[in-house]
Structures are given as structure tokens and as C-alpha cells.
Amino acid sequence: xxxxxxxxxxxxxxxxxxxxxxxxxxxxxRCLDHFEICPISGxxxxxxxxxxxxxxxxxxxxxxxxxxxxxxQGTQYYRYNIEKKDWEQVYNFPLTDDQVAKITNAxxxxxxxxxxxxxxxxxxxxxxxxxxxxxxxxxxxxQKAGTEAKYAWDPDCKKREKICARAxxxxxxFDYEIGGTTSINAITPGMNKEFGMTxxxxxxxxxxxxxLYFGDMTQPGGNDYPVVQMGIDTITxxxxxxxxxxxRGILGVTE
Numbered sequence: 001x002x003x004x005x006x007x008x009x010x011x012x013x014x015x016x017x018x019x020x021x022x023x024x025x026x027x028x029x030r031c032l033d034h035f036e037i038c039p040i041s042g043x044x045x046x047x048x049x050x051x052x053x054x055x056x057x058x059x060x061x062x063x064x065x066x067x068x069x070x071x072x073q074g075t076q077y078y079r080y081n082i083e084k085k086d087w088e089q090v091y092n093f094p095l096t097d098d099q100v101a102k103i104t105n106a107x108x109x110x111x112x113x114x115x116x117x118x119x120x121x122x123x124x125x126x127x128x129x130x131x132x133x134x135x136x137x138x139x140x141x142x143q144k145a146g147t148e149a150k151y152a153w154d155p156d157c158k159k160r161e162k163i164c165a166r167a168x169x170x171x172x173x174f175d176y177e178i179g180g181t182t183s184i185n186a187i188t189p190g191m192n193k194e195f196g197m198t199x200x201x202x203x204x205x206x207x208x209x210x211x212l213y214f215g216d217m218t219q220p221g222g223n224d225y226p227v228v229q230m231g232i233d234t235i236t237x238x239x240x241x242x243x244x245x246x247x248r249g250i251l252g253v254t255e
Contacts, residue, residue, distance in 0.1 A: 002233075003206050005031055005250075006070075006197070008215035008224055009041040010180045013240050014051060015147055017180075024240055025055040027247040032063035034254050036204055040070035040196050042177075042185040042223060044132045045078060049087075061085060068204070073185065073223065074196010075134035077203060090203065093191065094133040102171050103136040103186040104129050110166035116140060116159050121149075134191065138163070140182035150181040160184050161221070179223040194226035208232050214243050 010016040013024050020028070031037055039052055048069045056064070064080040069087070071078060077090040095103075107129060111117040118140060119128060126142035139145075140153055140160075154160055157178050164176035164184060177185045177192060185192075201208065211232050215224030218236045228234050237243050 002035065002212045003210040004036045004038055004200070004204060004212070005247075006038040006040055006200065006211055006213045006227075006232075007243070008217065009039055009043055009048075009051060011216040011239060012214050012237055012243055013039070015240070016150055017047075017051075017143060018147065019051050020055050021240060023244050024247075025057070027244060027251065028052075029056050029059045029063060030251055030255070031247065032059060032066045034251075036066050036068060036206075038068045038070055038200055038204075040074045040193060040200070042073050042132070042135060042137055042179045042183065043071065044130075045069065045071045045076065045087075048078075053087075068200070070196045070200060072132045072134045073187065073191065073193050074199055075187070075191050077196075077199060091199070092134060095131075095136070095188065099174075099188065100131050100136055103167075103174055104131075106167040106171035106174070107136070107138045107163065107176075107184065107186060109170055110163045111138070111140075113166060114159075114162050116163060121145070134187070136186045137179075138184040138186070139180075145182070153182050157221075164221075177223040178221055179217060185223060192226045193223060194230055197227055197230060197232065214246070 007013055014020045061082045065082050069078040076092045078087045081088045122142045123144035126144045130137050141149055160178045167176050174186050175189050179185050213227050213232050213234045214237055216237050217224045218228050235246055
């Protein structure tokens, strides 16, 4: 019997960059009665709140105490404090200002050289490169772009593969992973989802056999692939509908 259900977010629990739909919110709330629920994604903390936590409107404080937010690929971890009725940061492993500057320069240079720097398509106040403290994230069309535009920009990941390869030449001391629909997450070596999942094991005092992971980017080079390499049982999904189908089955034998 699994003790932990861990999830990527975009394309796994939702349509990219949107709040989780009603059915996923209901299923996750029900799962909180039986499992530790652990979203782990390249998203920043505020996005976890907007896309997941704020949608769990029926969850009790006791249920929320079983929800664990592994932010920025798990290089930051937040849990719910019942007494304070608020989220508290347990750990954080931020990049230095110098590292952020080097990564930003490498990715921007690579995207511009390849013709994939599309600043003219940004919504007002949006940005292509974002400092998420423990990682730097490239979002080709920014965070506010429409879903259809994001899905259409790089469906086969070829553009981002080229950007990653060139950025690696320019700043080889960092790793570059493809995530979401238009994103690249840049990190120091080892600070990927394997790092986050390893800390998840420690923080929750569980084993790899206790975890079932859901993700859409489980192929080599995808940001879910390190979880596969760890030997953690993984379900590859194409959409939140796939995840909902699996969760309905799990709850069918649990409740």
C-alpha cells in the first residue's frame, strides 16, 4: 500500500499555468484522508497556492496537514502549520546572485542566437526569465501567455532542446531541464527532482517503495525523468484527465 502520492503540476494536475479543475480538486481532497499528497514542480510558491491550494476549498486544516509543497523541483519545501493556520517554509537552497546572473545570461544569449527570444509577445509586466530563488526558469512566452499559444510554441520540445544545448555550452556548470509547455529550468547539478524526492523521503520518513509518482515529462531530458531513474513507481500521464482516471481507481479501492 502506497503512503505518498506525488505529482508534477502542469499537464499532470491541470492545463498548463491554470488552477486545477474541480474534479482534480475534489479527488485530491479525498486523497488527503488516505495519503500524504506531494506536488513537486518547477513552479514558485505563489503558483502552488494559486493553482492547487486555493482550489481545495473543502479541505480541513487536518487534511491540509497532509499536503506538502515541494517548490522549485523540491529545492524548497513548505508544509501547513495547523496552529498558525498558514504555510511555513521548512528549507530552501537558493542560488547566489552570481549564479543567477550567469544562468540568465546563458539562456538569454542562447535563445537570441537561435531566434527563440520573443519579447514582443509578452503581456505587460511579464518576463521571459524568472529568478525562482533555487532555480532560474525560462518561459518562452512569459507566464501570462494563453494556453493555446503555449501548447503550440514547442510541442515536440525541439526548440528547448536547442536552447538547452547552447546554454550548456555557454555556462556548463549548470544543468538545463525541459518542463511544462514552454519552460526550461536551470539549476546547479543535482538540484533537480531527484534532490526534491530525496528530501521528500527524509521529511516524510518514507521509502521509495511508499511513493507513487505522476508526471508527463518522464522521457530522458524531461524534468520528471530523475524520478524514474530513482526507481520510484511512476505513472506517465498526458493530461489531468489521465491523472483523474487513475485517482478514481485508487480511491475506488481505498475508500
